[in-house]
Amino acid sequence: MRALGIDVGVAKGLDLVLLDADRTVVDTARRVSVDDLHKLVPDFGPDVVAIDAPPAWAANGRSRLTERELRWFGIQCFNTPSDPKMAEHPFYEWMTIGFRAFEVIADGFPRYRTGSVRGSAIEVFPHATAVVLSGFLPPKGMTPHAWRRGILRSNGVDAGALRSVDQVDAALAALTGLFALERRFSAPGDPREGQIVVPSATLPAHPYRRATIVPREREQPSLPGLSACACGDPSCTSLTGREFAPGHDAKRKSALWALARQGQDAVDELRRRKWAVPPEMR
Numbered sequence: 001m002r003a004l005g006i007d008v009g010v011a012k013g014l015d016l017v018l019l020d021a022d023r024t025v026v027d028t029a030r031r032v033s034v035d036d037l038h039k040l041v042p043d044f045g046p047d048v049v050a051i052d053a054p055p056a057w058a059a060n061g062r063s064r065l066t067e068r069e070l071r072w073f074g075i076q077c078f079n080t081p082s083d084p085k086m087a088e089h090p091f092y093e094w095m096t097i098g099f100r101a102f103e104v105i106a107d108g109f110p111r112y113r114t115g116s117v118r119g120s121a122i123e124v125f126p127h128a129t130a131v132v133l134s135g136f137l138p139p140k141g142m143t144p145h146a147w148r149r150g151i152l153r154s155n156g157v158d159a160g161a162l163r164s165v166d167q168v169d170a171a172l173a174a175l176t177g178l179f180a181l182e183r184r185f186s187a188p189g190d191p192r193e194g195q196i197v198v199p200s201a202t203l204p205a206h207p208y209r210r211a212t213i214v215p216r217e218r219e220q221p222s223l224p225g226l227s228a229c230a231c232g233d234p235s236c237t238s239l240t241g242r243e244f245a246p247g248h249d250a251k252r253k254s255a256l257w258a259l260a261r262q263g264q265d266a267v268d269e270l271r272r273r274k275w276a277v278p279p280e281m282r
Contacts, residue, residue, distance in 0.1 A: 003177025053098020066189025
């Protein structure tokens with residue numbers, strides 16, 4: 001099982017990151033021309049292609065339903081308008097490149113609309129992916145790049161193998177593709193105008209809240225007998241001789257309670273650790 005993530009850029013070109021089922025970075029490509037995708041994508045051999053861009057203009061109005069629904073959850077995103085004349089505005093150039101990316105691979109990977117994502121091209125949004133996987137909006141005082149690298153690390157992806165912000169976003173796109181291949185995804189919105197795929201089978205009944213932990217972006221060096229805390233908080237840089245730094249087992253439990261309402265994996269971990277699950281999950 002392989003997922004190819006594509007980060008769309010204008011002057012810099014496209015960044016591609018391929019992840020396998022073990023979440024290993026198998027291959028990457030930088031500064032790719034959108035018109036070269038029809039040759040490169042088959043060479044990567046993915047089961048799904050995840051593109052960080054909309055596939056088309058909105059059906060009507062100033063935005064798409066998928067964007068409005070994500071904003072209800074507190075996830076801010078750019079609007080895709082319905083007027084094709086907006087293509088003349090420099091800001092929307094990245095969107096038109098995204099449209100082209102979906103178009104040039106459509107023969108092998110048609111745009112996703114419903115059912116299984118295997119063999120299709122899906123729209124993703126790395127910021128939304130990071131929010132859904134962490135269960136929180138990014139904490140204040142932490143750069144988006146550092147936060148997203150932390151999300152990748154906490155989900156088993158070697159972020160050290162990625163050289164740039166754009167590769168980090170491409171890896172988050174690919175990670176979303178892996179979740180989608182495992183049928184652990186949601187796709188809010190209208191299939192006719194495009195749906196942003198996020199890596200959770202269910203979404204919370206309330207907007208996401210901002211993480212309140214004060215982050216430290218610099219990673220501490222490894223020391224003999226010590227390892228990184230397993231709490232899973234992307235802002236945590238504590239080293240410990242046990243599984244958790246002091247007090248961080250409670251942090252892990254709190255995060256699992258939040259995630260338990262979104263999928264079975266968190267429930268399974270709570271039970272494995274013999275921690276209580278949320279009352280409604282019993």
